[in-house]
Amino acid sequence: MKRSFYLSGLLFCSFMLSFMSTRASVLSIPANPANDTVCSGSNARFIIGAVDTPGTHTITYSWIVSTDGGSTWSSAGASTSDTLTVSATVAMNGYWYKGIAADGTNADTSAAALLVVDTLNAGTITGLSSVCIGSNITLADAISGGVWSASNAHATVSSGIVTGVSHGFDTVKYTVTNKCGTIAAAASVRVDTTVVSLPITGPTVTCTGHFIDLMNVNVLGSHTWSGNTGNATIAADGTLTGLAYGNDTITYNFTNACNSVSSTYDIHVDTPLAAGVISGTATLCAGSDISLSETVSGGTWLSSNSGIAVVDGSGTVTGVAQGSVIISYFLSNGCGASVATFAMTIEGIAAPISGPDSVGIGDMITLVDTTSGGTWSTSNTSVDSIGAGTGVVTGRTIGTSTIVYSVTNTCGTTSASITMNVGNHPSISAITGGDSVCIGSTVTLSDVVSGGTWSVKNANATVDNAGVVTGVTYGMDTVYYSVTTGFGTTVVSTTVFVNQPPVITISGPVVIALGGDYFPMAQPAGGTWTNRRDNVGQIVANSVFYDTLINSIRYPVVSYCSYIVVGFGKDTIIYTDHNTCGTRSDSLIVNLPLPAVTNGVAAVPVSLHIYPNPNQGAFVLNLSSGDDKATVTITNVVGEKVKELNIPTNKNIDIKLDAPAGLYLINAVTATGNYSSKVTITK
DSSP: OHHHHHHHHHHHHHHHHHHHHHHHOEEEEEEOOOOEEEETTSEEEEEOEEEEESSOSOOEEEEEEESSSSSSOEEOOSOOSSEEEEEOOGGGTTOEEEEEEEOSSOEEEOOOEEEEEEOOOOOOEESOSEEEBTOEEEOEESSSSOEEEESSTTEEEETTEEEEOSSEEEEEEEEEEETTEEEEEEEEEEEEOOOOOOOOBSOSEEEBTOEEEOBOSOOSSEEEEEESSSSEEEOTTSEEEEOSSEEEEEEEEEEOSSOEEEEEEEEEEEOOOOOOOEESOSEEETTOEEEOEESSOSOEEEESOTTTEEEOTTOEEEEOSSEEEEEEEEEEETTEEEEEEEEEEEEOOOOOOBSOSEEEBTOEEEOBOSSOSOEEEESOTTTEEEOTTTOEEEEOSSEEEEEEEEEEETTEEEEEEEEEEEEOOOOOOOOEEOSEEEBTOEEEEEOSSOSOEEEESSTTEEEOTTOEEEEOSSEEEEEEEEEEETTEEEEEEEEEEEEOSOOOEEEOOSBOOTTOEEOOEEESSSOEEEESOTTTEEEEEEEEEEEEEETTEEEEEEEEEEEEEOSSEEEEEEEEEEETTEEEEEEEEEEEOOOOEETTEEOOOOEEEEESSSBSSEEEEEEEOSSSEEEEEEEETTSOEEEEEEEESSSOEEEEOOOOSEEEEEEEEOSSOEEEEEEEEOO
C-alpha cells in the first residue's frame, strides 16, 4: 500500500516538472530584418536575430517572400540561416521578406523588410529638335533629379530650357547619378539662322516616264516639293518624273526654326522620237553616188565606215572602196536617241594582185586581190593550176604562165594579171661536223651548198651564220640549215648533244654507328666511290642504276655504295665522276664519336641523331645505344604529343611527321636511359 502511494506521487511530481519546463520555454525575434536598397545585379542581404529562453533549444530558420505587397507569401528559397542573400533584379523591386525562427516547440515570424532595386536609367529626352539663334525651346525627361548640359557653344541649356547661340548642331545631355553609377541621355539640337531663298539645281529636260533629280542646298530644316501643271510629279527627295509632254514649274518650300522661303524651277517634259524609215538603192559602185531619203526630218546622217562610203547632210552616199557599210539616220531629244539604219554594199573594180611571182614544182602559194567576188584562172595549165575561188597556185612543171583575176559587178567586168614562174626546189646536202659540244665550247658544222641560213630548235645551243655551234645549257638541241630561192625552201638538220662536267650531288648519314651498313647515294651514276680512313669505314660495294635509251644515248641516273663502319672517328666518303667535259667530285663527312669515359671505365656510346635537320617532315632517326630497343615520343613546344613509336636502336629509322612547321622535341627512352633531341620542320 505504501509502495503504490509512493510511486503515484513520484509520477505526479515528474509530470508537474515537465509541464513547468515546457511552459517556461519562450522564443522571440528581437532583431528584425532591415529594408535594403541595391542596384540591379547586386546582392541584397536580410538578417534576423532570434532568442530562445532559457536557451536550451536549437533554433532553425526559414524565409518567406511576398511579391504582391504583403497579400500573399511563399518560400523565399533554401536558406536555413539567420541571413538571406538575394541576387536582385529590376523585376524584384518592391518585394517584401520575412524570417521565421523555430526551436522545435515554438516559432516566431519577423517583421517584413522591403527590397528596393535601383537601376541606372537616364530616360529619354523629349521636345523640339531645333531652335533659332536667340530663341528658346524646352526639353524634358521623365527621370527626375538629373543635370542638363550642352556639348559645345552652339546652344546653352538650363533646367531643360535650350537657347540658340550660333548656327550649327549641339548635343544636349541629361545626366542622372545614383548609387548604381552615372548615365546620360542625349539629344541633338540644331541651331538655325535666318535663311534666304536659294536656287533649285538639276536638269531642265526629261522624258515622259523618265526621272531626274533636283536639289536645293537649303536642307537643314523641313521642306516640300510641288509642281503646278501636272506634266510632272516630284517626290519628297527631289526625284521628278515626267508625266506628259509640256512644261512645268517646280516649287521648293523650305522652313526652319527661324523662317520660311520658296524657290521655283522651270522644266520641260519631252516624248520619245520615232526614227522613221530610210529608203534608196542598196548597191553602189566605188566612185559613184546615190541619194537616200528619210520619212522623218531634222535628223543627222552617219556612215559606219568612211573608208568604204561617206554620206553628206542631205543623205547623198558616195562609194569609196569595196565592202559593206551601215548608213544611219540619228535623232535625239530629252527622251534619248532613236536611229534608223540602212545596209549598203559598195562594189569595186579588180585591184592589183599581190603575192609571190614564183613557185616550186609541187609547192603551193596564195595570191590575193582585195576586190572580192572574182574568179582566178591560169593561161598555161601544164605549168601550174589555180583554184578559181581561192587564189592558191600549185606548181606543176618548169615554165611560165599568166594568172588572171576577173570581177563582174555593178561597176562592169574588170581584171588584173600577174606572170607566174615555176621551177625546181633548191638542192642541198647533209650537214657535216661534230655531234656534241661542251657548255661554253664550240663545234663547227658545214654544208657543201653555200648561202643558206643556220638556226637551232631551242636554247640549249646557239649557232652563227658560219655554222659555229656554242653549247649553252645541258641537253639535246637540233641545228637546221635552210636554203631558199624563188622556187621554195629546202631544210636539213642534225642533232647536237650539249654536255657539261658532271654535276655531283651526294647524300647520306653524317652520324654513324659501329658495325652499321650505310648506303650513301650520288648523282649521276657511273662514278667511283672512295673513302679516306679505312680504319673508320670501308666501301665494300657499288651499285649503279640506268634509265632507258634517250636519243641513242644511255643516261645514268643514280649510284649507291655500301659503307661498313669498323671504327670510331671521322671519315670522308668521296664520289668522283667524269666525262668529255671534265671531272668533278663531292664528299660526305661521317662521324662515330669515341665513347665517353667515366672513372676509368669505357661507357657504351649513346647518341640520338636526326638528319636532315631542318627538314620538311621526313627525316632519319638513329639511336646509338647499348640497349636493343627504345620508345620514342615526339611533342610540340607546348607539350602536346604528336607521334609515339617503338624502334630498334643502332639503325636508321625513317620518320614521316605530318605536322605544321615549327620546333619539335624528341625523347627516346631505353631500359637504361632517357635521351633527347630537337627537330625543326620547315614547309
